[in-house]
Amino acid sequence: MSGSGSLIEPLWEVFVRSRRGLSHVHVGSLHAPDATMALRNARDVYTRRQEGVSIWVVPAADITASSPDEKDEFFDPAGDKVYRHPTFYQVPEGVDHL
Amino acid sequence: MLALMDSFQATIDADGRIEPRDAMPEGYRKTLIRQIAQHAHSEIIGMQPEGNWISRTPSLRRKAILMAKVQDEAGHGLYLYAAAETLGVDRAELLDLLHAGKQKYSSIFNYPTLTWADIGAIGWLVDGAAIVNQVPLCRCSYGPYARAMVRVCKEESFHQRQGFEILHTLCNGTEAQKAMAQDALDRWWWPSLMMFGPPDASSTHSEQSMAWGIKRHSNDELRQRFVDMTVPQADVLGIRVPDDGLRYDEETGHYSFTQPDFTELYEVVKGNGPCNEQRLAHRVKAHEDGAWVREAAAAYAGKQAQKKASAA
Amino acid sequence: MNDLFTYTLRLGDDALIAAQRTAEWIAAAPQLEEDVALGNIGLDQLGQARSLLQYAGQLEGAGRSEDDLAYFRDEREFTNVQLVELPNGDFAATMARLLYFATYQHLLYEELRGCADETLAGVAGKAVKEVAYHVDHATQWVLRLGDGTEESHRRMQAGLDAMWPYTAELFASDDLVRRLDVAVDPSTLEEEWLRRVTQVIEESTCSMPTSSYQHSGGRQGRHSEHLGYLLAELQHIARSHPGAQW
Ligand SMILES: [Fe+2]
Numbered sequence A: 001m002s003g004s005g006s007l008i009e010p011l012w013e014v015f016v017r018s019r020r021g022l023s024h025v026h027v028g029s030l031h032a033p034d035a036t037m038a039l040r041n042a043r044d045v046y047t048r049r050q051e052g053v054s055i056w057v058v059p060a061a062d063i064t065a066s067s068p069d070e071k072d073e074f075f076d077p078a079g080d081k082v083y084r085h086p087t088f089y090q091v092p093e094g095v096d097h098l
Numbered sequence B: 001m002l003a004l005m006d007s008f009q010a011t012i013d014a015d016g017r018i019e020p021r022d023a024m025p026e027g028y029r030k031t032l033i034r035q036i037a038q039h040a041h042s043e044i045i046g047m048q049p050e051g052n053w054i055s056r057t058p059s060l061r062r063k064a065i066l067m068a069k070v071q072d073e074a075g076h077g078l079y080l081y082a083a084a085e086t087l088g089v090d091r092a093e094l095l096d097l098l099h100a101g102k103q104k105y106s107s108i109f110n111y112p113t114l115t116w117a118d119i120g121a122i123g124w125l126v127d128g129a130a131i132v133n134q135v136p137l138c139r140c141s142y143g144p145y146a147r148a149m150v151r152v153c154k155e156e157s158f159h160q161r162q163g164f165e166i167l168h169t170l171c172n173g174t175e176a177q178k179a180m181a182q183d184a185l186d187r188w189w190w191p192s193l194m195m196f197g198p199p200d201a202s203s204t205h206s207e208q209s210m211a212w213g214i215k216r217h218s219n220d221e222l223r224q225r226f227v228d229m230t231v232p233q234a235d236v237l238g239i240r241v242p243d244d245g246l247r248y249d250e251e252t253g254h255y256s257f258t259q260p261d262f263t264e265l266y267e268v269v270k271g272n273g274p275c276n277e278q279r280l281a282h283r284v285k286a287h288e289d290g291a292w293v294r295e296a297a298a299a300y301a302g303k304q305a306q307k308k309a310s311a312a
Numbered sequence C: 001m002n003d004l005f006t007y008t009l010r011l012g013d014d015a016l017i018a019a020q021r022t023a024e025w026i027a028a029a030p031q032l033e034e035d036v037a038l039g040n041i042g043l044d045q046l047g048q049a050r051s052l053l054q055y056a057g058q059l060e061g062a063g064r065s066e067d068d069l070a071y072f073r074d075e076r077e078f079t080n081v082q083l084v085e086l087p088n089g090d091f092a093a094t095m096a097r098l099l100y101f102a103t104y105q106h107l108l109y110e111e112l113r114g115c116a117d118e119t120l121a122g123v124a125g126k127a128v129k130e131v132a133y134h135v136d137h138a139t140q141w142v143l144r145l146g147d148g149t150e151e152s153h154r155r156m157q158a159g160l161d162a163m164w165p166y167t168a169e170l171f172a173s174d175d176l177v178r179r180l181d182v183a184v185d186p187s188t189l190e191e192e193w194l195r196r197v198t199q200v201i202e203e204s205t206c207s208m209p210t211s212s213y214q215h216s217g218g219r220q221g222r223h224s225e226h227l228g229y230l231l232a233e234l235q236h237i238a239r240s241h242p243g244a245q246w
């Protein structure tokens, strides 16, 4: 096997907006030498069945992710802020549209 | 670290999903890489037995369907390599392992497609068996694999149907066409049963994979499910499953059937199937013939990036 | 003879033979993403072929279906240009041909979608978007291969040169296209085609092919030897079972 045959192309994460009014959602990843080709490959691979109206591609290496080790500090503090959710509040009977 | 492993086990026990950057036992990671890679390899090697019929389809409608199907399999390979890559391997490495014969793909693709009816049989039986195997994987404990499988399964149902439709048309056609359909079932039945792997008693990886939520059903369970599903469909087609021992058991509600000759499976896995060499050689050739293209694309990207940098 | 039938058949044959060649790349492309991309392009070409052949069959009025036309005609009855029947060659040659052919198709369909024949206009209106994507795909690769490595540059130039002598046939005018109102006289497309193709080739750092000899004859059913093999493969199952349904 020649080394050059295994040339590693950058990995791109693909996000697709399935229809107008919805957010782009992560659908998977692919390899491409550059952004132009990544976008085209994403169109061919991830929208063969009209799954999308808009595509983002992002170099996987450029994504900064929260680490699972920090999970507790990151996300637990939000756990007790129950007053952020509408269900926290009691609404008197007969009050609509609130 | 121990605490993190506890959280792994707790997630598994609660039937939750493990995500890429979570702590996980090395064995879990390795098992997944091996399984997902093998699965991905199967998708792309599986393009060949059908791909070689695209130029020969007996109608243009069938040509469009078959092209779309084989193209889908390339897409499935892509989704799965992407899932494997979340575990810290690169697709290029996995392809090298495939090409060097160090990772396997499903043995079913080492059988030849000899007639047009084989394209029907593959869609009906091989994609059918794949669906039986894959539907439970949509609930696999590893998130990226499960999500890839959801995508794959959505696309597979068209594959199975088009295969059945091919055979249905043949079975309602001329005598020669019907004979072609029967011959295809005769040849593909046993290899299809082997797709579920060795019998539970001699399956090596099963138990641990079950405990990890990677595998949800045993090989024999899935094989039974496939037979129960497929035999009535063969009746509709009006062709005969080549198993003298096949009969419906009123009491259990299942078919009892003859097990395939697993020594054949082991031989094919070892590399002695009818097409092992051909499939791998084709794959390696495509890869090597494409090397200069991939190098060129990388070189161009490098030049463009440099231009951009010096312009800035 | 029914002019519109003959004209539609020409367009359909171009698309069909192009699709047959494109499909040969599936499971053999330089990377998986490209298998999928070429699959899409082949499917587009095949879709155009089916619409056009189906319509040709109607125009002829002899009860021939798209399959009758695709599977039960011999070499001499096919009226595609020779460009589309040539073997694929390497990936660079395939991309060179796609650049030449799709750019031509794009200009053609752009004109044709405004023509007086509703069916042809409809087919062209749908196809014009498809071939715009093919042009883009070919362009991206010609740029990358032309300005990639030394080897890819050499191969790209060779591909452009090898396909070039088959391009003039795309623009050959004849009595039929001049006589037939709805037809686009392809000679009117050549200038703009040359401008677009030149732009891509120059940007790719390759040089314009210099060969002046040009092949012809496809529209009259005079083909290269390659078409016979292509058709043998395409047609043999259908011909082994005449009258069968599939
Ligand atoms: Fe698949």
Ligand SMILES: [Fe+2]
Binding pocket: B073, B127, B156, B159
């Ligand atoms: Fe499939």
